[in-house]
Amino acid sequence: MSVRWNELQTRWAAGEALTPEEERERLDGAHTDELAARELALFEDLRARGQGVDEVPRGLVDKVLAAVGARPRLFLLGPGEKPPSAPRAPRLRRAVLAAGAIAVPIAAAAATVLLLRTHPEPGSGDAVAILTPAPLARSELVLASGEVTAPGDARVGGRPLATGDSVSTGDGRACLGIDPGIDVCIGGRSQIVIESLRADSVRIRVERGTALAALSPREVGHTFALTADGVAVTAHGTVFAVDRPVAESLDVVVMEGAVQVSGNAAPGTLVPAHSRLAVRRGSGQGPAEAIGRGEEARFWALLAARGLWAKPELGVLEVRAAEPGLEVAVDREAPLTLPFHAFVPAGRRSLSLRTLAGDELTSSVDVVAGETLVVDPRELLARRALIDETAAVPSAASLLARARNELASGNAHAALTVYERLRSTYPTSPEARTVLVTIGKLELDLKQPARALKSFDAYLAAPGPLAPEALAGKIRALRALGRTADERRAIETYLSRHPDGFESPLLRQRLEVLQGR
Amino acid sequence: MALSQKPRTDVELMAAVAAREPAAQREVLNRLGGRIRKLTGLLCRERADADDAAQASLIAILKSADGFRVATSLERWAERITIRTTLRASRREKTRRTLLERWLTPNRAPWGENAGGEPLGLEALFERLSPERRRAFVLHHALGYTIDEIAELSETPVGTVKDRLVTARRELRTMLERDARRDDRRGAK
Numbered sequence: 001m002s003v004r005w006n007e008l009q010t011r012w013a014a015g016e017a018l019t020p021e022e023e024r025e026r027l028d029g030a031h032t033d034e035l036a037a038r039e040l041a042l043f044e045d046l047r048a049r050g051q052g053v054d055e056v057p058r059g060l061v062d063k064v065l066a067a068v069g070a071r072p073r074l075f076l077l078g079p080g081e082k083p084p085s086a087p088r089a090p091r092l093r094r095a096v097l098a099a100g101a102i103a104v105p106i107a108a109a110a111a112t113v114l115l116l117r118t119h120p121e122p123g124s125g126d127a128v129a130i131l132t133p134a135p136l137a138r139s140e141l142v143l144a145s146g147e148v149t150a151p152g153d154a155r156v157g158g159r160p161l162a163t164g165d166s167v168s169t170g171d172g173r174a175c176l177g178i179d180p181g182i183d184v185c186i187g188g189r190s191q192i193v194i195e196s197l198r199a200d201s202v203r204i205r206v207e208r209g210t211a212l213a214a215l216s217p218r219e220v221g222h223t224f225a226l227t228a229d230g231v232a233v234t235a236h237g238t239v240f241a242v243d244r245p246v247a248e249s250l251d252v253v254v255m256e257g258a259v260q261v262s263g264n265a266a267p268g269t270l271v272p273a274h275s276r277l278a279v280r281r282g283s284g285q286g287p288a289e290a291i292g293r294g295e296e297a298r299f300w301a302l303l304a305a306r307g308l309w310a311k312p313e314l315g316v317l318e319v320r321a322a323e324p325g326l327e328v329a330v331d332r333e334a335p336l337t338l339p340f341h342a343f344v345p346a347g348r349r350s351l352s353l354r355t356l357a358g359d360e361l362t363s364s365v366d367v368v369a370g371e372t373l374v375v376d377p378r379e380l381l382a383r384r385a386l387i388d389e390t391a392a393v394p395s396a397a398s399l400l401a402r403a404r405n406e407l408a409s410g411n412a413h414a415a416l417t418v419y420e421r422l423r424s425t426y427p428t429s430p431e432a433r434t435v436l437v438t439i440g441k442l443e444l445d446l447k448q449p450a451r452a453l454k455s456f457d458a459y460l461a462a463p464g465p466l467a468p469e470a471l472a473g474k475i476r477a478l479r480a481l482g483r484t485a486d487e488r489r490a491i492e493t494y495l496s497r498h499p500d501g502f503e504s505p506l507l508r509q510r511l512e513v514l515q516g517r
Numbered sequence: 518m519a520l521s522q523k524p525r526t527d528v529e530l531m532a533a534v535a536a537r538e539p540a541a542q543r544e545v546l547n548r549l550g551g552r553i554r555k556l557t558g559l560l561c562r563e564r565a566d567a568d569d570a571a572q573a574s575l576i577a578i579l580k581s582a583d584g585f586r587v588a589t590s591l592e593r594w595a596e597r598i599t600i601r602t603t604l605r606a607s608r609r610e611k612t613r614r615t616l617l618e619r620w621l622t623p624n625r626a627p628w629g630e631n632a633g634g635e636p637l638g639l640e641a642l643f644e645r646l647s648p649e650r651r652r653a654f655v656l657h658h659a660l661g662y663t664i665d666e667i668a669e670l671s672e673t674p675v676g677t678v679k680d681r682l683v684t685a686r687r688e689l690r691t692m693l694e695r696d697a698r699r700d701d702r703r704g705a706k
Contacts (some may be wrong), residue, residue: 013686015664050659053551062574
């Protein structure tokens with residue numbers, strides 16, 4: 001293996017970018033050197049091994065699903081019925097949102113089967129069917145922001161909502177979660193009434209304003225509908241909204257999937273995604289029209305905070321009202337008006353308060369599962385003012401320590417920023433001179449050889465104990481810049497000043513190469 | 518009226534995973550499982566360790582679903598979780614391999630030799646490398662991660678990563694040179 005090829009290969013293997021000429025030279029080395037050819041072949045073999053997939057060990061998928069605890073699905077069977085067979089695992093296809101009357105089989109990770117058995121009467125050989133009332137879906141308030149009116153004890157974290165309950169808003173928003181997999185959110189100046197919570201037929205009546213529903217695909221035979229004034233909008237695994245600005249008119253807007261609009265003696269109409277259907281009292285239904293993204297966005301905004309109550313481990317976060325115009329955003333979700341009540345995932349949450357003037361304060365709060373955390377924004381704002389008053393400029397030593405921490409964590413950019421802040425804040429300190437060498441090395445790592453050269457030259461202008469390192473860094477910077485003649489001179493300087501220096505053996509080799517050109 | 522059937526985007530899919538929808542969870546596992554196992558197979562010495570690491574990584578992927586953002590490729594995002602999970606697990610486990618164990622293990626050639634006379638390959642190289650050097654080597658040359666990315670994923674300084682790569686390459690060169698000298702001796706006989 002030639003010295004030159006070895007040097008190129010070492011640099012390439014260490015992740016350094018070679019120039020096109022150097023790369024060609026490295027690859028050409030395989031033609032004339034058998035060892036080089038074998039080495040390149042091994043690297044090519046390694047690269048090939050990184051492609052593709054391996055066979056998944058038997059049972060791994062089921063073990064993982066069991067470990068994360070996928071929600072079981074309950075299947076209610078009648079006498080003589082058999083449980084549905086588990087569908088085959090889909091190949092690498094994306095699932096399709098349900099549309100129309102197509103039943104989407106749901107692959108259950110752990111399906112719990114509830115079997116109704118008939119109990120024969122004594123002396124009778126015939127089975128007797130046991131009739132049970134249809135189960136009810138759980139529904140509860142999961143978010144209340146601004147002016148929200150709900151039954152007194154049905155607040156967020158309180159009792160579940162019941163059939164006949166009403167939720168209304170003034171200048172505010174609210175969302176209901178209906179298990180399984182249905183979120184209904186209402187905008188400002190809106191009112192909904194729960195008509196039915198039967199698991200096989202959930203119906204919410206829109207009295208006024210805007211209600212948006214987002215739902216996962218329904219079980220076979222299970223439907224969800226938003227109703228208004230005799231019109232039913234039935235979903236099939238969709239995101240859609242019913243907008244009722246005045247009593248005589250109703251708009252149905254579908255964002256995903258499809259809904260069936262029926263009622264008022266009119267035949268059912270299937271409304272597809274990205275469409276609006278207007279229903280007017282007296283004049284019936286018009287044709288479905290396409291709607292633009294801008295208008296859809298107005299409805300999507302109602303779902304903006306949906307991620308907050310998606311997890312099973314939840315606590316309740318309550319943020320009290322404070323100065324007018326104050327908004328709160330949890331975990332960088334969309335900002336909402338105060339007062340604010342919502343289910344949020346248990347654990348550390350970020351809370352951002354934004355004033356009318358545009359000032360923002362971000363804090364962290366710890367929410368415990370099953371408990372309510374009450375936050376008074378006035379306390380947070382007062383605490384921030386105190387911190388601003390007492391904030392002190394960090395010392396050079398503390399900046400140095402911070403930079404070294406960033407370096408130890410591998411955060412080169414962050415370390416560089418702190419070093420540069422040290423130099424600008426304490427330009428005449430001993431630390432400011434010393435860190436020039438480290439700054440230069442970081443700039444080399446970040447592929448900034450021109451800046452690195454300036455840093456090393458700045459240190460070498462009044463050299464200290466790190467002079468050998470600075471000179472070695474300067475040599476690397478010159479080589480990266482392609483300034484071969486300057487590089488050679490710098491190496492000669494290094495070898496004359498530091499003949500037994502750490503870099504000397506490598507630099508002598510490099511000098512031979514340069515002199516051989 | 519034609520029904521609209523829109524496949525789920527990766528963001529929608531992972532949102533469903535975050536909501537613990539079983540179908541979505543299984544879909545993600547089937548889609549990523551083979552690739553994740555490939556990664557752990559490259560990063561771990563033993564097959565059993567690779568299987569365990571794959572399982573732990575897939576669990577971590579499902580549990581982190583709500584952190585998936587639209588600007589990222591799902592596969593790349595899952596790879597990064599796998600690498601972090603595998604590296605952290607290996608730091609926690611106790612090293613039981615000793616030189617004595619290597620000598621007593623059946624079918625393991627002693628260090629530096631190839632009893633079968635076959636050309637030395639990557640397995641022989643991996644045997645010589647410490648776990649940290651092997652991982653840096655695999656992450657860069659097999660999986661294409663940059664030095665900065667490896668430093669961030671393995672929580673080590675950039676300089677240390679480079680040093681590991683240089684040392685790994687030096688080991689490879691030494692191995693090839695010894696092998697060549699042995700071939701020369703055999704040829705001379």
